[in-house]
Amino acid sequence: MSPKTIVFLLFLVAALAKSSHLDLQRRAYKDLSPHIIGGSEAPKASYPYxxxxxxxxxxxxxxxxxxxxxxxxxxxxxxxxxxxxxxxxxxxxxxxxxxxxxxxxxxxxxxxxxxxxxxxxxxxxxxxxxxxxxxxxxxxxxxxxxxIELPQAESEPTGVAYLCGWGYVLSNYFKNLEMPDKLQDIKLYYINRDVCDAAVTNLTGFSGSVGETNICTGPITGGISGCNGDSGGPLISRYGEKPVLTGIASWIIAPCGTYGSPTVYTKVSKFNAxxxxxxxxxxxxxxxxxx
Known part of the structure; x- marks a missing residue:
């Protein structure tokens, strides 16, 4: 797949997340061959925000x-x-x-x-x-x-992160991309922004896609990521029992769960003011x- 094609798919993911019609999403996405993205059904009332x-x-x-x-x-x-x-x-x-x-x-x-x-x-x-x-x-x-609380202004989250949402999951590889009925969640890990940008550059051929207003999660070993419909949702860190909103799901490189591709978020601590x-x-x- 050429770098230009991959960049197109990267922007397509975010564009489809704001589509006003689910059938349009399915038709546009049906040939992208997305991977299983590794989430599971979230416990009741576990993400009340x-x-x-x-x-x-x-x-x-x-x-x-x-x-x-x-x-x-x-x-x-x-x-x-x-x-x-x-x-x-x-x-x-x-x-x-x-x-x-x-x-x-x-x-x-x-x-x-x-x-x-x-x-x-x-x-x-x-x-x-x-x-x-x-x-x-x-x-x-x-x-x-x-x-949910905001993080400390200009803070840089590290360690374990949690993403939840109703974004697409794959029930039948290469065939059925489906939006789940029930809320899904997944445990992720923050990755360094320079590492994140290097990973995106490696896949697309273009550097600088990940900026100072972004944070990223991995692992980037494939099969684990956000997907269409997760956009806008919370990425959180937990400090004891207290959840803090560290990121807003923003974009990925399609297909969801591509090997070597991080999930990219808006860094909330840059926007407290x-x-x-x-x-x-x-x-x-x-x-x-x-x-």
Whole structure:
């Protein structure tokens, strides 16, 4: 496969993650021969901060296209490319979900009031791939619906990481790429950004694809990675029992799980100030006047 072909597939993965139609995703992806990506079914209520972004409207059939993370009761953190071509009145947010194919007693469904894409987001190389969603009504926190903390600003995560999502898995090699019903998770490892960029360069022939606003996970031995539909979802580190949002699933080199290919994320610690500034600017405050 030529370097130019591989680069095309790399961008195709992120583009398909924001597609508004699942059949389009399947038709576009059916000949890419993706690998089994190594996840397993997540335990109940183990990731209460993940949400499903679903194309459609309340009261009608909807369809998962990206994920996000609960920052507080009215704000969701996700990837910019998930928001870049989907009008806010064409998708909803579902929290408290484990099985995205059924209505669950734990779920809450909320419409979107506003969406914000980072001003320096690049569709060329997916730099600054971060966005925020403001919900029309606040979430009610329960055991299955909880916020997640930001990492320390400018911190560099190391060691073990965990990725969860409803991205595609492969049930029949070379034939059936399917979105799972139930939330999947996988244990990964952070890899050095220079090593990550070198791995991408080795596969594509182009260097500099991985920048300072990215973090990466491996192993890069093949068969383990994120995939379409995981975009926008949380990569976390655990400090004792406390989960911290270190990354936002951004892009991979297709096919998913390619040998030598890392999974690339937006590095959240680079955007603490941006997140807080956007929320502060667009949060309505009620004042009580004292006579």
């Amino acid at each position: 993940i949400v499903s972004l679903q194309y459609g409207h309340i009261g009608y059939d909807t369809m998962h296209f990206c994920a996000g993370s609960i920052f507080n009761s009215q704000w969701i953190i996700t990837a910019a490319h998930c928001l870049n071509q989907i009008p806010i009145n064409n998708f909803i947010v579902k929290a408290g979900k484990r099985n995205i194919k059924i209505v669950e007693s734990t779920e809450q469904t909320v419409e979107v009031e506003q969406a914000f894409v980072h001003e320096k987001y690049s569709t060329r190389n997916f730099g600054n791939d971060i966005g925020l969603i403001k919900l029309k009504t606040p979430l009610n926190f329960t055991k299955e619906i909880q916020p 941006w997140i807080k500034q956007k929320i502060a600017t667009h949060t309505t405050r009620l004042y009580r006047y004292i006579n």
